[in-house]
Amino acid sequence: MVSTPIAPIAPNAVEAVRWALRLVMLGLVGVLVPVTTHDPRSMVWVCLLAVAALPAVIPGGPTPSRGQRWLSTLGRVAEVLITTLGASALAATYSGPTASALLPYLAVPVAVPALSGRLRESLGLLGLGTAVLAVTGIVEGLFQDATYPLAAVEWLVIAGFSAGFIGTVQRRFPHGPVTPPPAPYAEATRLLTQLRTVARRLPGATLDPGGIAEHLIEEARGVVEVNRAAVLAGSGGSRLVVLAQSAAERVDWETSLDADTAIADAWASQQPQVSARSQTRSAATGQEVTSLVVPLVAGVRTVAVLALEADRAGAFPPAVVAQVAALAEPAALRLEAALLFDDVRSLATTEERQRLAREIHDGIAQELVIIGYGIDNVLGMLPEDSPAVAELRRLREEITRVISEVRMSLFELRSDVDQQGGLSAAVADYARKVGAASGLRVHLSIEATPARLPAWVEAELMRIAQEAINNARRHSGAQNLWVNIEIDPPYARIEIADDGAGIGPHRPEGRFGLAIMAERAQRIRGELQISPRENGGTSVAVVYGTPPNRSPDPALTSSAAAASTRTGDGARE
16 A cells, blocks of 8 residues: 655645734733723733744744844744743732743743644743743742742643644645655555565465475485485575574584585585585584585575585485586575565564564653653742642653653663674563663573574574563562573573572463464564463563474474464463
């Protein structure tokens, strides 16, 4: 679906709104002031406001000059000064809520700059009004009665919220003409639409790199009997990652393209390589070994390699090599499409997370901080025995809590697996910062090799770990957090445990992100394990691949186990 660009606010409409606001508010205070004071002489303040409003509404057209902008700004400053000084003078001269008769006009000069996107000017004028009301109230002794400070606080808050609301609307409906999308975006839209159409027509597992790799290994085992097999794909630079493997036990494959191996030779030459040496980092189990490495070439680019090993000599005659190469040729194109699809999805996800982080930081986070500062200013003006102080302090504490949650969400959105540090470093860094921000004692246990998992696998494992850590922070009431990380590609296990309230026997499902974590684990064909901790609390673990020294069914051992979720009794979701 293609969204329609939002029509901009015309400059003439902005000018009309400025005039309308001033006329309406001048009429309102022109009625309220004589009614509350019962003195026609008090109308002098309304007349002064009318005079001060003239420079602020001087028409400048779509592009006003610098002098016109300065004159308008000075007019708004004059409006704020006259409004606040007049309100204080009326409150000091006349009894009753006379300040409230003039203060409604304060919303006009404070809110109008926000129409043009000058929110800082609005905040400056609001601060000026607050300062004048506070100083004049102290000089005139107006804080002895609660009527004046309550009226001042009321209309300052209204003016501030008016500016914030108009600023939000202004960002939603920008000024100026809508810029048509450039040609590259149109081409990108066309290509992505085609990709989506193709993806919908293909079988479910066709765009899963791990599934394609497993299928290729299974086909190769149907051609020749082997003891070990793996599909290794490029991960950037001179290293490979294991997409899938088949063996009687865990195998530590050689993943460096700088090593003197048949894998490196096949990758560089794009030709099948037969060798009498093992392609693993450890010795083969037999007395003799023969290895076959077939490159998967899509066009002119090597996408991956299929490595086969047999514990016997002469296991791969030319006829067998030709048969395996014939299997690899169509698989290369499918695997390249799957890898590209994952790259596009990863880039889109990352960009969307960054966009959301920017929107939250520039929008709601800033507005919450401004509201917090406004409450602090009001608290500074009110006497300690005022009945409103306790409620304002409670509100300030709640705003502080919300700001803390927003900042934590921003950190989560911006956290990603660093290309140099890897998954273990990213999870550990996230846990440390969350612990420091929330008061949790974090206990880290890391066992990681330099080898890397596929990028999309690392991304999903990172998000699962983040969700589990945040669950412990938000819902468990824990004091300690244990983060156990074991990464030995193609195997990984990340466990997040806490000493909090633990798993209740009747905890309803569908909460705390279990569905999201389970979905992410299923996407990489991993296993999500959620269970009570032995000494109280909850343990959440995600397992990817086959651990070392475990002997599964030798028929086919994938780099990722079949997706499942063990939740125990009433698991925390």
